[in-house]
Amino acid sequence: MQLVDIGANLTHPAFHGDLPEVLARARAAGVQKIVVTGTSVPESTQALKVSNAHPDMVHATAGVHPHHARECDDTTIPALRVLAQQARVVAIGECGLDFNRNYSPHPDQEKWFAAQVALACELRKPLFLHSRDSKEKFVEVLKQFKNRPPAVAHCFTGDKAELQAYLDLGLYIGITGWICDERRGAHLLELVRDIPADRLMLETDSPYLTPRDLRPQPKARRNEPAHLPHMQRKRRATHGRFSACHEYRPAPAAERPAPARSTGHCRGQ
Numbered sequence: 001m002q003l004v005d006i007g008a009n010l011t012h013p014a015f016h017g018d019l020p021e022v023l024a025r026a027r028a029a030g031v032q033k034i035v036v037t038g039t040s041v042p043e044s045t046q047a048l049k050v051s052n053a054h055p056d057m058v059h060a061t062a063g064v065h066p067h068h069a070r071e072c073d074d075t076t077i078p079a080l081r082v083l084a085q086q087a088r089v090v091a092i093g094e095c096g097l098d099f100n101r102n103y104s105p106h107p108d109q110e111k112w113f114a115a116q117v118a119l120a121c122e123l124r125k126p127l128f129l130h131s132r133d134s135k136e137k138f139v140e141v142l143k144q145f146k147n148r149p150p151a152v153a154h155c156f157t158g159d160k161a162e163l164q165a166y167l168d169l170g171l172y173i174g175i176t177g178w179i180c181d182e183r184r185g186a187h188l189l190e191l192v193r194d195i196p197a198d199r200l201m202l203e204t205d206s207p208y209l210t211p212r213d214l215r216p217q218p219k220a221r222r223n224e225p226a227h228l229p230h231m232q233r234k235r236r237a238t239h240g241r242f243s244a245c246h247e248y249r250p251a252p253a254a255e256r257p258a259p260a261r262s263t264g265h266c267r268g269q
């Protein structure tokens with residue numbers, strides 16, 4: 001089985017100084033592929049550059065995050081189309097809705113989310129989706145597209161009803177280091193049992209969402225793709241604990257819940 005980090009923000013300044021080392025550590029840890037998240041046209045351009053510089057390991061997405069929806073104009077979709085036609089761009093996104101932080105007005109978010117779903121349908125590229133506190137409208141927009149390519153709801157942190165709604169839509173579910181947070185992630189760790197194995201994807205969302213139970217904690221608490229196997233072990237241990245899944249392996253001491261320390265949040269800027 002290939003281990004793929006489907007969401008890493010490797011264009012983030014936190015990686016400017018040592019990206020080759022970060023990739024080498026990921027490879028040594030067993031991570032074969034990394035998909036670098038594009039969150040705007042400039043960031044998606046950078047993500048493709050990183051991918052082109054490391055073609056053996058790194059792919060990219062091209063999209064505009066809902067936080068940046070207000071910056072979109074008539075040039076946005078044509079620019080994303082050019083980027084997304086590159087073979088190394090494997091998905092349209094990160095796109096979707098974020099009614100929690102509301103950095104962009106809802107009508108802008110909805111308009112540019114729908115436009116990116118339409119682009120994915122046109123190019124037959126998968127979608128890398130963001131949804132926060134916006135389940136109803138998110139589902140409503142996606143349902144407008146009958147012939148939609150495969151899509152993943154990245155960084156899922158919702159409840160059981162939201163999970164079921166997304167599974168009913170045929171979405172894949174992206175799980176992050178939230179499952180390693182014994183306070184905020186406890187409900188998610190339980191919900192992970194309800195995600196069919198062939199619908200579950202893992203992502204670090206680096207440099208955010210460092211697993212809280214990682215020991216030792218990395219310098220400056222930066223998350224990186226090399227931590228993906230740690231999350232995979234956590235998921236396997238959880239399945240075993242609750243359902244005696246054949247993947248069960250007792251978690252080593254380093255993975256047991258540790259004292260509380262604060263952690264980031266999906267796209268926590």
Ligand SMILES: [Zn+2]
Pocket residue numbers: 094129130131154155266267
């Ligand atoms: Zn996100």
